[in-house]
Amino acid sequence: MKPEDFEKKMEGLSTPKSEAVPPKELRLAIVSAQRSAVMGIWFVVVPWFFLMCVIMKYIFHVNLGIIDTFEEMMRALDKNPQTWWIGPVMLMGLPIVSIILNALAISHFKWESYTGSLIISIRMRWLNLSVLVVSVGIVGIFFLYLITENCR
Numbered sequence: 001m002k003p004e005d006f007e008k009k010m011e012g013l014s015t016p017k018s019e020a021v022p023p024k025e026l027r028l029a030i031v032s033a034q035r036s037a038v039m040g041i042w043f044v045v046v047p048w049f050f051l052m053c054v055i056m057k058y059i060f061h062v063n064l065g066i067i068d069t070f071e072e073m074m075r076a077l078d079k080n081p082q083t084w085w086i087g088p089v090m091l092m093g094l095p096i097v098s099i100i101l102n103a104l105a106i107s108h109f110k111w112e113s114y115t116g117s118l119i120i121s122i123r124m125r126w127l128n129l130s131v132l133v134v135s136v137g138i139v140g141i142f143f144l145y146l147i148t149e150n151c152r
Contacts, residue, residue, distance in 0.1 A: 033125045036105035040098035040131035047091045047138045092142050098135040102128045 053067035077083045106128045110119040 033105040033123070033128050036101040037125070037127040037131050040102045040128070040135060043094040043098040043101075044131070044135050044138055047095055047142070048134065050091065051138065051141060092139060095135040095138045095142075099132060099139065102132040102135070106132075 050070060053070060056062045056064070057067045074087050077086050106123045106125050108121045108123065110121070111117075112119065
């Protein structure tokens with residue numbers, strides 16, 4: 001085949017037309033879904049343990065001494081002016097961080113420029129969703145406790 005024939009053949013080809021622009025996807029995951037679930041579990045271990053001990057002691061009247069030790073430790077941290085912030089960060093801050101991490105790990109955002117719409121989708125990662133629900137429950141319980149204590 002001569003180079004001139006090849007050029008004529010290439011000029012005669014039609015180019016495909018694209019009618020739709022592919023959407024841009026913005027994934028706001030800081031870490032992978034599995035890693036954020038594991039980090040979320042570690043962030044809610046202490047608040048969950050504290051809540052379970054409180055429920056055992058004050059609702060079921062089972063006192064194993066664990067909650068007394070934990071309460072004394074929290075009381076000692078609260079009395080010290082340098083460490084007063086550790087309790088609120090441990091009981092409220094870490095579950096809030098867990099909520100943020102797991103929400104970002106399972107949510108995906110797509111921007112379709114040709115329609116001007118934002119599509120938000122949630123991937124059904126059951127471990128992330130369960131950690132998210134537990135974290136929201138812990139934050140909700142502590143928030144309700146703070147409201148009832150300060151309204152008295």
